[in-house]
Amino acid sequence: MDVELTSGTGTHGGDHPTIFINADHQARIEALAERAMERNPALANRLLDEIARARIVAPADFPRTAADVGSRVTYRDETTGLKRAVVLVFPEDFNVTRQHVSVVTPLGVALLGLQKGQEFYWDARANPQWKLTVTNVEAPQRALEWER
Secondary structure, eight states, rough: OOOOEEEEEESTTTTOOEEEEEEEHHHHHHHHHHHTTTTTHHHHHHHHHHHHHHHEOOOOGGTTTOOOTTOOEEETTTTTEEEEEEEEGGGOOGGGGTTTTETTTTTHHTTTTTTTTTTEEEEESSSOOOOEEEEEEEEEHHHHHHHH
């Protein structure tokens, strides 16, 4: 399925919400995007675009309400009303049984740096648009406790 992600604050194609990236993770995420360029250039470019527009923040100043690698993020599909909780991880830490989502997937790229209440859109050929809303973000330490 062809999927394109966009993010907004209320309207499709509207202003992009402010997102945050942990300064300790920036170089690693950029390297992952560059390695993904051959396999999936659209996704890699999307991730690089998100990094370029993000506020890069020192770990001590990273907002606890923003999705970071290791955060547990709950989002709601506004079409179906269904909620899902996932943990955002680096690819090598991916474990489907623990509801992990890699930062190098369409959903991972969309969630990275978003805060509670922010929205993003999935555009696909089969379904013109899904609107997803972040309903909760748990800091990485709490997310790890949740997995146990």
